[in-house]
Amino acid sequence: MAQSVGFMPYDSRRIFTWVADQAGLPVDQVNYLFCQFLALLLAPLFRTALHPSTTRPETRHAVGLGGGVALGYFCFGMQAVHLGGLPALCYIIIRTQNPRIMQKMVLAVALVYLSCIHIYRQIYDYGSYTLDITGPLMVVTQKVTSLAFSLHDGLTRQDSELTDSQKHHAIRTMPTMLEYFSFLMCFQTLMCGPMVFYRDYMDFITGQNILKHVSPSSNRLDGAPICREVVREPSPYLVVFKKVVCSIVCAVIYVLLIPSFPISRLKETEFVEETSLWYKTAYLMVCTTLVRFKYYHAWLLADAICNMSGLGFNGYNSYKDGLARWDLISNVDILGFEFGLSLRDSIQQWNKGTTVWLRFIVYERVTRFHTVLSYALSAVWHGFYAGYYLTFMSGALFTFASRSVRRSVRPYFLRQLWLSNLYHVATFALTRITLAYATFSFVLLELWPSVRLYLHMYLWLHILALAALVLLPFVLPSRGCTAPAARANGVPPGRNGSVKHAAHVNGMAKSTRG
Helix, strand or coil, rough: CCCCCCCCCCCCCCCHHHHHHHHCHHHHHHHHHHHHHEEEEEEEHHHHCCCCCCHHHHHHHHHHHHHHHHHHHHHHHHHHHHHHHHHHHHHHHHCCCHHHHHHHHHHHHHHHHHHEEEEEEEEHCCCCCCCCCCHHHHHHHHHHHHHHHHHHHHHHHHHCCCHHHHHHHHCCCCCCCHHHHHHHHHHCCCCCCCCCCCHHHHHHCCCCCHHHHCCCCCCCCCCCCCCHCEECCCCCCHHHHHHHHHHHHHHHHHHHHHHHCCHHHCCCHHHHHHCCHHHHHHHHHHHHHHHHHHHHHHHHHHHHHHHCCCCCCCCCCCCCCEECCCCCCCCHHHHHCCCCCCCCHHHHHCCCHHHHHHHHHHHHHCCHHHHHHCCCCCCCHHHHHHHHHHHHHHHHHHHHHHHHHHHHHHCCCCCCCHHHHHHHHHHHHHHHHHHHHHHHHHHCCCCCCCCHHHHHHCCHHHHHHHHHCCCCCHCCCCCCHHHHHHHHHCCCCCCCCCCCCCCCCCCCCCEEEE
C-alpha cells in the first residue's frame, strides 16, 4: 500500500492511491506530479484563450488564482488554508500600517507564521521528506515579503536612494485584493516556485512582458511608434520541451541511482568509523550530487510550467541570432551549478530565485554583516532542523574563506594563461568537495550524526577555511592585481577575469520536499 505520513495522515485527495500502489511511490508524490502536469496542460491558456490582447487582466488574475486554490486543496487538503492565512495577515499589515515600517512587520509576521508551521511539522513528522504545505508557504513568504519591500521602496523612497534592482521592482500603487492574492497563489508558481516579483508578474498579466521587448524579426511600420509595431511573440515550446525532458531524465537518474548511494549510510557506524577520509569525501560527493537531481526534477518542471504560460520571457539574446530568452525567473542552472569554477559561481546558480530574494530584502539593505544575515535568514526560512544550520554556518565560513583565497592566491596565477587555467581547475575541484562537505548535513537533517561524521573527517575543510581567513593574509598579502594586468598577461576577461567581485549569498534552499 502507498505509505501514510507520520502519525498525522497526509491530508489530501486519495483518488490516485491505486497509481501510488502500482508505481511504488508515496501518494503525496503522485498527487504532486499530477498537479504539476495538470498545471503544464493549463498553462497554454494564458497564451491562447486568455491572451492579454483579448482578455481583461481581472480574468487572467482570477484564472491563475482559481487554479492555484484548486491544485493547492487537491494536493494538501485542509492544510491549504495556510496559503490564505499567511497572505491575509500580511495584507492587513500592508493596507493599515505606515509604509516606512510596514515591510519589516510583514517580514516578521511571515517568518513567524512560517516558523510555526515548520515547528509543527517537525513535531508530527520529524525527519520526513513528505510533501506538505511548508513548501508552498516558503514560496508565498518570499513573494509577500518582496512585495512589501517593493511597496516600501515605491511609496517612501526617492529613485536616487534606490539601487537599480530596487528601482525596477518599486511599486507606487497598492495592489487590489484580487491582484494581491493572484500574485501569491497563481498555479504556475504555487507548488515550488520559482520566485517571481510583483512587477514582473503584473507585466505578464497585462502582456507588457512581450510588448516591452522588440523582436529582431518584428516589423516597424514606416517609423510608427511602438504601439503600432507588429510584435511577434516568441514560442516557448522548444524551451519547455527541453526542460520537461531534462526534468524526467533527472527523476529517472534519482530513482535508479539513489538506492545505491543512500544518504542514510552516513549514519552507519561502519561508514563513519571504518572508512578512510578520502572514501568518505568521495561518497559525500556522489550521494549529495544524486540528491540534487530530486530538486532539479522539481525545479525544471516548475520552470517549464511558467514558460508554457508565457511567464519568464526575458527578451532576446541579440539582434544577430534573435533567440528568445526564458530566464527572467528560474530556479536553477544545472550546468552552471555543477561546473562552476568557484563556490560563488556555483551557489549563484542554485535556487536562483531565493538568492535574488535574499539579496533584495537583506543584502542590499543592511550596512554590516551582509553575508551572515543573509545566511541566517535563509536558515530560518528553511526551518529548524540542526542540519540546516550546520550547512549555513559552514557555508558562511567557506564563503569568507574563498574570498580570502581569491584576494591572496589568485593574483599569483594571473601571470600566464596556463597558470590561470591551473587555478581554475584547482578551484573547480575544491568547489565540488566543498559543496559535498558543507551540504550533506542539510540532507541528513540531524545534529549528532552530522557532527559525528565531521569529527571523524577531522574537520579538515573547516580547519583549512579558518587558516585561509586567519593565516593566509599574513603569509600571502594581497597583491591587488587588476583585470587589465591580467589581460596583459594573456588571461581572457570574463566572469573570472576580474579580481574584484560582488559578494553573493547562498540560496541553498529547497522550494519543495520531494
